[in-house]
Amino acid sequence: MWRRVASVSHLTFAQKSIVNKDVCKLKFWEAFSTGIPRKEKGTFQRDKTPFITFVLGGPGSGKGTQCMKIVENFGFTHLSAGDILRREIASNSADGTMILDTIKEGKIVPSELTVKLIQKEMESSDNYKFLIDGFPRSEDNRIAFEQIIGAEPDIVLFFDCPEDEMMKRVLNRNQGRVDDNIDTIKKRLKVFSALNLPVVKYYLERGKLYKINAVGTVDEIYKQVYPLFAQFNFEQQV
């Protein structure tokens, strides 16, 4: 379990994000050097500040597919916002019907709900490395994450894929998803352009975005992804 302890409430938002980043970086590297062992089930993992990666891209751009390979090589915990919401539907929770209707319409679920579900997953994890896939999908998502979780991403991946290729992949996906049909995919692509691209621009302007050409084979695309994580020298996977 991890908690962010830095309190910088007296600073302006802009100052906060700089201090936060520096504080986090300092804590992150301190943890590496002085990592106080935590009681883990059978393994000792040094206590570390969370390393957060946001994974952006349109429907069918290959986010989930590439996340699986990053998990394999670098031991991240893959939190797909879409999968978390689908599990909420399957649990027949009070919000399940609203989430299902929203997803069928290709729209975005209220941010506070999605963020709190992601927060629950992070806080119940023994890992400190997180891939948050399909998030943030909007400025509202991004702001809600910062306000509720009080953290910012360390890096942001953006899988850039032409609409016709995304359409083709989604329609061939055969995973029984309610949103894998021509009507919903068209709506999702409109939502992506209108709401997700401003988030891409936000992180591009802050130097956190890595834009990846998502056309080609899975391995060709992953060749662009691997070095982005290798640069951090995460401990080797046992």
Ligand SMILES: Nc1ncnc2c1ncn2[C@@H]1O[C@H](COP(=O)(O)OP(=O)(O)OP(=O)(O)O)[C@@H](O)[C@H]1O
């Ligand atoms: N490089 C690729 N070339 C061809 N097909 C691919 C490629 N990468 C992924 N796919 C396939 O395309 C479909 C969509 O991939 P994936 O589920 O990873 O996309 P996604 O970005 O997570 O989509 P969504 O946002 O809808 O969850 C899957 O059936 C996957 O097997």
Ligand SMILES: Nc1ccn([C@H]2C[C@H](O)[C@@H](COP(=O)(O)O)O2)c(=O)n1
């Ligand atoms: N941040 C998010 C992520 C996903 N959703 C909803 C809307 C998406 O179309 C759907 C499926 O997501 P995917 O599995 O394609 O990443 O889930 C959302 O509302 N907010």
Ligand SMILES: [Mg+2]
């Ligand atoms: Mg996905």
